[in-house]
Amino acid sequence: MGLAAARGAPGELRRERAAFLTGHDVSPIVRPEVVESWRRSTRRGVVPDHLDLHYSPELDAHSELCRAALPVLDHLAERLDTSRTALVLADEHAGILARWAGDSTVLAALDGVEAVPGVHLDERRAGTNGLGTTIELDRPTVISGAEHYADRYQTFTCAGVPIHHPLDGRALGVLDLVCPDGDANGLMIPVVAGTVDEIRRRLLELVTGFDRVLLERFLVERRSRRDPLVVLGGEVVLANTAATRVLHAADHDLLRRLTSGVGGDVLDAEVTLSAGTVVRLQGEPVTDVPGRVGWVLDVDIVSDGCDREASGGRKAGAAVPAAPMRHRPRRSPGTADELDDAGGYSRAWQRTLVDARRHAGFDLPVLVHGEEGSGKLTLLQAMWRRGGRPGTIRVADAALLVVDGPVAFLGRLRSWLAEPGGLVVLRHLHVLGRPEAVAVTALLDEVADTDVHLAATATCTGGEDGLDVPLALRDRVGVASVTVPPLRDRRPDIPLVIDRLRQHHPAIRALTPATVDALVRADWPGNVRQLRNVLLRAAAARPGGLIEVDDLPFSPLQSARRPLTHLEQLEMTAIVTHLRETGGNKLEAAANLGISRSTLYRKIRAYGIDA
Numbered sequence: 001m002g003l004a005a006a007r008g009a010p011g012e013l014r015r016e017r018a019a020f021l022t023g024h025d026v027s028p029i030v031r032p033e034v035v036e037s038w039r040r041s042t043r044r045g046v047v048p049d050h051l052d053l054h055y056s057p058e059l060d061a062h063s064e065l066c067r068a069a070l071p072v073l074d075h076l077a078e079r080l081d082t083s084r085t086a087l088v089l090a091d092e093h094a095g096i097l098a099r100w101a102g103d104s105t106v107l108a109a110l111d112g113v114e115a116v117p118g119v120h121l122d123e124r125r126a127g128t129n130g131l132g133t134t135i136e137l138d139r140p141t142v143i144s145g146a147e148h149y150a151d152r153y154q155t156f157t158c159a160g161v162p163i164h165h166p167l168d169g170r171a172l173g174v175l176d177l178v179c180p181d182g183d184a185n186g187l188m189i190p191v192v193a194g195t196v197d198e199i200r201r202r203l204l205e206l207v208t209g210f211d212r213v214l215l216e217r218f219l220v221e222r223r224s225r226r227d228p229l230v231v232l233g234g235e236v237v238l239a240n241t242a243a244t245r246v247l248h249a250a251d252h253d254l255l256r257r258l259t260s261g262v263g264g265d266v267l268d269a270e271v272t273l274s275a276g277t278v279v280r281l282q283g284e285p286v287t288d289v290p291g292r293v294g295w296v297l298d299v300d301i302v303s304d305g306c307d308r309e310a311s312g313g314r315k316a317g318a319a320v321p322a323a324p325m326r327h328r329p330r331r332s333p334g335t336a337d338e339l340d341d342a343g344g345y346s347r348a349w350q351r352t353l354v355d356a357r358r359h360a361g362f363d364l365p366v367l368v369h370g371e372e373g374s375g376k377l378t379l380l381q382a383m384w385r386r387g388g389r390p391g392t393i394r395v396a397d398a399a400l401l402v403v404d405g406p407v408a409f410l411g412r413l414r415s416w417l418a419e420p421g422g423l424v425v426l427r428h429l430h431v432l433g434r435p436e437a438v439a440v441t442a443l444l445d446e447v448a449d450t451d452v453h454l455a456a457t458a459t460c461t462g463g464e465d466g467l468d469v470p471l472a473l474r475d476r477v478g479v480a481s482v483t484v485p486p487l488r489d490r491r492p493d494i495p496l497v498i499d500r501l502r503q504h505h506p507a508i509r510a511l512t513p514a515t516v517d518a519l520v521r522a523d524w525p526g527n528v529r530q531l532r533n534v535l536l537r538a539a540a541a542r543p544g545g546l547i548e549v550d551d552l553p554f555s556p557l558q559s560a561r562r563p564l565t566h567l568e569q570l571e572m573t574a575i576v577t578h579l580r581e582t583g584g585n586k587l588e589a590a591a592n593l594g595i596s597r598s599t600l601y602r603k604i605r606a607y608g609i610d611a
Contacts, residue, residue, distance in 0.1 A: 013146035041127035130158020159188035186594020190574035233294020344493025370484030373529030391422030
C-alpha cells in the first residue's frame, strides 16, 4: 500500500531513534518522512521525555466537523468489538475533539499519555505522532512505535487520515486509529479512510443555502463535459479533475477577484495563472431566488507556462480582453463521456469501464453480461451516448416472447435490423429457446453487411463463462464482450449508486449515514435493481424526513455471514480489493497490505472470502 508503518524491526528503530537524539546519522531503515518529522521536532524544541502540551477546554464540539463526524463515529462505536483499538478525532490544529474505543483499557492507556479531549498533539508540542504529523504531511500517515519522537508514545501505532471538506477542500481535521504497536497491520489506513469517506458524505448532507446551489450546479455541469470546469462562489471553489491539473490553490483568489468585478451576466477574458499558464475563462452566472450566487467557468489553455511570448510577459493575475475563440466551446449536455458518472470508482467497476469505452463505438457487436439486476442495459445506453452515434436504441426483449409469441417478436426484430443506423439490443438473450435462437441467428446473418449496430445483454446462469447462450448466437452478438460486476463486488460504489438512484427517482429522499452504512454492508443478490426497490419501499414507509435504518425492508437482504462491524467490513473490502488486484496471489496481496501471509489466511477464513 506504500504506507508501511516502519521499515526496520522495533529494536532497530529504537536504536536509530536513540542515535538521532544523540546527534548521529540515521540509517535508511527509517522512512524519510519520519526523519524529516524528527528534524522538525528538534528545531521546534520538543523535549522527548518531557512534553509541554497545550490544553484547550473550549474546543468547539458543535463545529462543522463535529456535526458531521460524531453521528458516524458514535454509530461505529456501538459496534466496536473488544479489540485493543481506539478512534481519535482531532481538529485542523490537532486538538483532540473526541475518542471512541471498544475496550476501556485502551482509553485508560490514552489517558496515561494525556491523549484526552482538549489536548493539542501538533508536532510543535508533541513531536512526531499520528495526529500532528498527518496534519503536517496532509496525507494518510502511519507512525509506529519508535517512530514517535516522544518517549511516551513508543508503545502505540497510529494511522491518521486527514479530513477535508468535500466542497472547497478546507482542512477540517484528522481521524486517527490507535492500537498497541504489536497489533499494527497494513489494513489500518483503509479502515480509517473508509470512515473518513462516510464523514465527507455527511458533510455534503449538511451543506445548505448558496453552497448547496453551487454543489448541485457543479454536479450537473460535470456530467456534461470533460474539459476544465470550475464552479465558484463565496468561499467555495469546485473543480473537476481536468481543472485541478491547470489551477493551483494560489489561483482561487484570482478567480474570485475576477468574477467579483463582473457586472453583467457574461465573463470572457484571458488571464495568466500563478504558474505562468495563460487561460481563457468563459463563464455564466449561477443564480438562486435572491440573485447571482456564483459562476460556472470553462477554462481553455491558450499557452502553457513555458510560452512567455504568448502571454506577453504578463504577471500572474493579469487579465486582458479575450482573443477570438481558439478552443472548443462549451459542450451541450449529453456530449461528454457518459461513462464517467455511470456507476462508481471501485476497481471492479473501473475494469468494466475500460472495456465499455473501448467498444462504445459499436463497430463490433457487443455482448454485456452479468448477474440479474446489475445494470447491463443501463451500461449499454451510456456506451451508446458516449460513442456519439446517431439514431435511437431499440430493445428486443426475449423475455416478452411468452407474451408476444415468436412470430411477432421475430418480425419486429427483422424490421429493426433492416433500418440503417441506430442500435438494436437483444435483451435477455439467455432465455431464448433453441428454435428461437436459431431463427435469430439466421436474421443476424441476413444483415451481416448492413449499417446496423448490434448489442445484447445476457444474465449469467450457467454454461461456459456462466452464460447459457447457444454458441452460434453468441459468436454473432458477442464479438466484443463487457462484464458487469455484481454490486457486492462494488461496495465502495454503493453510496454513489444511491445518489444516482435518487436523481432518477425523486421519491427517494436523503439517507442517514447509518442507513447508507447498512446498505453498503448488505449482500444484494438482486444487485442495483434490488437496491432501487429497497429504497423505494423505505421511502414509502417514511413520507417525510431522512430515511432511517428502521425504514429498510431488510427481509430480502439475506447474508450467510454474521453481521460484521464497520471496521471489519472495511478490512474485508481492502482484502478483497488486493486479492483481485493480484489475481488471487495471497503472498503478493499480503505484502501489499503490509500483513503476514498467515494473518491474511486467518482473515480470509474468518470473513468467508472466496479467494
